[in-house]
Amino acid sequence: MERRLAAILAADVVGYSRLMGSNEVGTLSALKAHRNELVDGKIAEHQGRIVKLTGDGMLVEFGSVVNAVECAVKIQREMRLRNADVPGDRRIEFRIGINLGDIIFEDNDIYGDGVNIAARIESIAKPGGIAVSAVVRDNVNNRLDLAFEDTGEQTLKNIERPVRVFNVYLGAPQPGAAASAAQAAAKSATPVVPERQSIAVLPFTNMSGDSEQEYFADGITEDIITDLSKIMGLSVIARNSVFTYKGKPIKVQQAAQELGVKYILEGSVRRAGQRVRITGQLINGTDGLHLWAERYDRDLTDIFAIQDEITRTIVDQLRVRLLPEEKKAIEQAPTGNVEAYSYYLKGREFRHRFLKSNLLRAKQMFAKAIELDPLFARAYVGIAICDSLLRFRGDTSIRFDDILRTAVKALEIDPSLAEAHAARGFALLVADRRQDAASAFQRALTLDPNCHEANQFYGDFSVTGGDLETAMKHYTRALEINPEDYHSVFQLMSILKSLGRRDESEKYARLGIKRTEEALRRVPEDSTPAQLTAVALAALGERDKAMEWLARAQAIDPDDWVIRYNAACTYAQLGEADRAIDLLENCLQGVGNDFKRWFKNDSDLDSIRAHPRYQKLLELAE
Structure with a gap:
């Protein structure tokens, strides 16, 4: 010693x-x-x-x-x-x-x-x-x-x-x-990078005594996050990251450290009839001191004014300079109809769950909001995104021109909505108007770099164009914005395998499997996580487990053509080329150009490209 x-x-x-x-x-x-x-x-x-x-x-x-x-x-x-x-x-x-x-x-x-x-x-x-x-x-x-x-x-x-x-x-x-x-x-020869104030808005607690009102408290939280994110002088943690704290006992200083922010906003919402009570507290995450606290007892019709006041107070407390265009953006109420807003929040809550039945239910809520307010731009965006996600999951009954029409309607009302540009880009991608699609995705990301759909769809666009480096960039951003996103994880697995970076590919495969297992625990009736887990296990050479997960997916959705495609990817990686090609011949009939481009660039099928029957598959894809 x-x-x-x-x-x-x-x-x-x-x-x-x-x-x-x-x-x-x-x-x-x-x-x-x-x-x-x-x-x-x-x-x-x-x-x-x-x-x-x-x-x-x-x-x-x-x-x-x-x-x-x-x-x-x-x-x-x-x-x-x-x-x-x-x-x-x-x-x-x-x-x-x-x-x-x-x-x-x-x-x-x-x-x-x-x-x-x-x-x-x-x-x-x-x-x-x-x-x-x-x-x-x-x-x-x-x-x-x-x-x-x-x-x-x-x-x-x-x-x-x-x-x-x-x-x-x-x-x-x-x-x-x-x-x-x-x-x-x-x-100092080192340039100085301006430092932005960092803040996380923790999920507001529903104090209504009615679990059916949970969507309303979550909606208020998400809209405050959205408003704060419009301010250049603030670094705001994305919705999906903070919602991992929902329903858990929270120590503010610990949450601030885990989220890497200096300030925490927390609060509660109580809705009773046409009255609402919202509380908010701004806390210094370093020492736990309360910088500001307020309670708002108002008519429900004042809900947008309350959100505006909370946002303005945070800006004042943190001494952030508000630009004129930022001031205008946060003052703009999404609708003048509170009932329409309530339906919109219900729809958004369903949309976050991704299951097909929930996306269809979300569309119903958004449609009801539009009935009450035909100029409610965000509700049109909600329908366009739901249709994009349904089509993305293989529902070919969703027509790309319907998605395009709905997205354009939203943009006519409010051209600043990033998700509307993302949905428009997706529709243009399905229509094989690639140059226009790229412009739409780029516009969406300029308006909101944290738009999950824009990053994910742009990743898919880049894969089908053979631009794997750009695809990696946007998939990486998508999975970081949404900790529940497993699609982007598995796409990174495939891309890295194509680039010969097998060690990294295997790590993403394990991460993806971890996420899909969690997704299946939450929603056991959704076959998509099981399908992609089978593909990943096949890539890792774990045959028995891959077949077990594939059987699980087929038991949930036996008639889903996307399952047949992912089964083909599973068999291809397990060395069963003829079995994979049998399935692909069936899948490629009657699908759009977007899927055919995907097939041509999917690295999960690399092992069968030298097979004599593969040329016939290419003919089907023309």
Whole structure:
């Protein structure tokens, strides 16, 4: 056992659990790249020693406190650049804490208060920031051209005495900042990436005492998320990520850490007849302090005014500058008819469940909303998206010109609806108007980069055009936006296999199987997860399990032609070429050009392309 003085750097990934939940393969790959290309090199350059690695963090020992701080600053500034074009909810950001103190060295590991304090300081550092103890600040203050923010004495978990903590200044100087900060910013060759305030809106609790009103509370939550997402100065966690917290006991500070945000909005909704009570609380996720709380007791007809007030209050509290076009967008009520809005929220709730029967039910709700308000653009979008998803799942009775007509109607009323452009793009893709489809998808993603349907449909468009790199980009984004999306996961499996990246392909196959098993537990009457699981298991060479899952899918939907196609993909990968081709001959008769293009580019069928009967299949696909 040896005692010595050392600078200890503790680091971890902000929101690691959320990142892993949305895309564990992509997260691990990105984290590995950051370490290999940046972090490990900087540590070595500054004579540091990596003592311990955890799933999302590390403990590093430095002989020099100056080296420790300089290393941390270079890592965080470079990470800002790396994250500049990465959506907020998929960025890998580090928190770093540094302390200088006595440590115990034994069996190649380190212990003691010096280590514990560094770890506790790291836990209160800002995302993408560096927090240091007073002794660190005192030792480097005149030796590095940096400025520090004094946060005062902090009570740290399991540390007997309060510790004075400073944040290291990394960005551009604010008015009144110390001259040394201005000099540091001027001298630094590293461009500064503006930092946006980050917030998550947790699902509002239904306090109505009626489970049938759950859709209303969820709808209010989703619309507040939508309004906040329109504001450039805010980074807002997507709906599907926050709804994983629905119905669970929540510790706000833990949720903020898992989601990688500074602020949390939570609340409740109580609806009784034509009256509604909505409460909201804005909480600092770092220290748990309430920044704002309000209760609204209003007529139901004031529901849009309440949402507008909540959004405006958050903007004011976080001191975010609201642009004129953003102000106009959040003030625009989707409909003047509250009953139509209620039907729309019911339809949206059904639409999120994806099962065919739920999509049909959702269409009924949207149609009722349109009866009550023929100018309700979002309701037309709802029908267009439902029809797109039904067609996507193999329902050829859905006509592409009907989808196109409905989407165009929505856009005539409100051209700013990203989902309407996505549905229009899907219809144009089915109609084989590919150039127009690409423009529609690009417009949708310009309006809302977090539009799940736009990313997924654009991925499919890219696969059928043979552009696998673009397809990978949009499928990766789609599965991160929606943690329940297994379609995009399996498409990445197939694409990576085509590109010869089998290790990554197998990881996505395992991730996809995990998601489909969860989907079948939720909705056992849906055959789609079972079909795709069979294909993935076949790709992994697990014949018996693949056949078991295929039989399960066929038992649920024996007459579904999409099952026959996925069965062909399963057999092809298991080496049963004739059996696969028998099924494909049946599938390819009477289908549209969109499916024929898919068949020609589907890597699951690569093993049968040299088969003599395959040329006849190509003739059917012409």
